[in-house]
Amino acid sequence: MYNSAFRGSLLFFSALMIRAPAQTAPSGVIVGIVLDAGSSSPLGRAVVTLSTVEAQPQDAVAWTDSNGRFSFGYLAPGRYMLRATKNGYQGVNYGADSLRRPPAVIQLAAGEVRNALIFRLVLVNSITGVVLDEDGDPLPNVQVRVFAQGFQSDGTFLFSSVMPGRWRIFVNSVPGYVKSVKLGDREFPPWDIGIESGATQLKVVVSTRYTRVDLLSATGAGTEPISAVLWPARGDPGFQQNIGMISQSPITTNVPPGRYYACGFAVAQPWNLMQSSALRAALESRCEAVDAPEGGSARVQVTPISSADLKELIEKIDQ
Numbered sequence: 001m002y003n004s005a006f007r008g009s010l011l012f013f014s015a016l017m018i019r020a021p022a023q024t025a026p027s028g029v030i031v032g033i034v035l036d037a038g039s040s041s042p043l044g045r046a047v048v049t050l051s052t053v054e055a056q057p058q059d060a061v062a063w064t065d066s067n068g069r070f071s072f073g074y075l076a077p078g079r080y081m082l083r084a085t086k087n088g089y090q091g092v093n094y095g096a097d098s099l100r101r102p103p104a105v106i107q108l109a110a111g112e113v114r115n116a117l118i119f120r121l122v123l124v125n126s127i128t129g130v131v132l133d134e135d136g137d138p139l140p141n142v143q144v145r146v147f148a149q150g151f152q153s154d155g156t157f158l159f160s161s162v163m164p165g166r167w168r169i170f171v172n173s174v175p176g177y178v179k180s181v182k183l184g185d186r187e188f189p190p191w192d193i194g195i196e197s198g199a200t201q202l203k204v205v206v207s208t209r210y211t212r213v214d215l216l217s218a219t220g221a222g223t224e225p226i227s228a229v230l231w232p233a234r235g236d237p238g239f240q241q242n243i244g245m246i247s248q249s250p251i252t253t254n255v256p257p258g259r260y261y262a263c264g265f266a267v268a269q270p271w272n273l274m275q276s277s278a279l280r281a282a283l284e285s286r287c288e289a290v291d292a293p294e295g296g297s298a299r300v301q302v303t304p305i306s307s308a309d310l311k312e313l314i315e316k317i318d319q
Helices: 277-283 307-318
Strands: 028-036 047-052 059-063 069-075 078-085 106-108 113-123 125-132 143-145 156-162 165-167 170-172 177-183 186-188 193-195 200-207 211-217 225-232 241-246 251-255 258-265 288-292 297-302
Touching: 028 047, 028 078, 028 106, 059 069, 078 113, 170 177, 177 193, 211 225, 211 241, 211 258, 211 288, 225 251, 241 251, 258 277, 258 297, 277 307, 288 297
Parallel strands: 028 113, 125 200, 211 297
Antiparallel strands: 028 069, 047 059, 047 078, 078 106, 125 156, 143 170, 165 193, 177 186, 177 200, 211 251, 225 241, 225 258, 258 288
16 A cells, blocks of 8 residues: 655545546546666665646655555646655656656646556665775875765775766875776776766775976066966866966976976966866967976976967857
């Protein structure tokens, strides 16, 4: 027997139905099943919500039985929407690929029976792992974030309710950067980790061997401020160092090892513009490249690009 709940108050009813107005039209029925998307096995105790599409919508709620089946009866002709949820699974709106998209509208005619509705719920993942230094020793009291955070004193961490997809991992509370992330025998860049269905075990290696980079103005002595940007030629597309500098004063910054481009701008705060991958690519031929060895140092001259030149370059990209 199924339970039911309504957005409005229904005091003397226990059947799963949305009460129809007084009319002679025969009532309709909506029947379906909820399955595990990976194994296609039925999911019991999933919650299925039926909503009317009207100015003041009503909801009816059904719990699936051990065979994953649910049913809504005594339905008036009209428009309805369905969604299904279950603990440990990603919820789904009927006719949509996730709860972020609105459900498809079901147009139910008088006396119509819809009995072939299927929900496939994706199991939510958990991620466990350990954070190590380059010598293989666990790092204690480290905050690990996959749009969340958690840590243990032995360097291990656990995230639950992680959806399959592409993820970025951050490590805070430790003086270093994520050097590598391994999932079994596969290695992923920290900014693009592929998480599939099921439990996932990660090995995260953190390095403290930064490269010191000295940035000097190529224009010589002066007092005009320059907004400098340092970004990787390969690697994390979201990484950049934003540096304000006076032309006569060198500036030192620490970055993970790799190849970088350095550009100066005679405009204030160009940081947001540099989020464009197209602009970065266009500037590579006009900016200085520098190789930053692990644990070493490097020096690069920064030639500022005028506001007029930058505007012209952006206009060409937009064409």
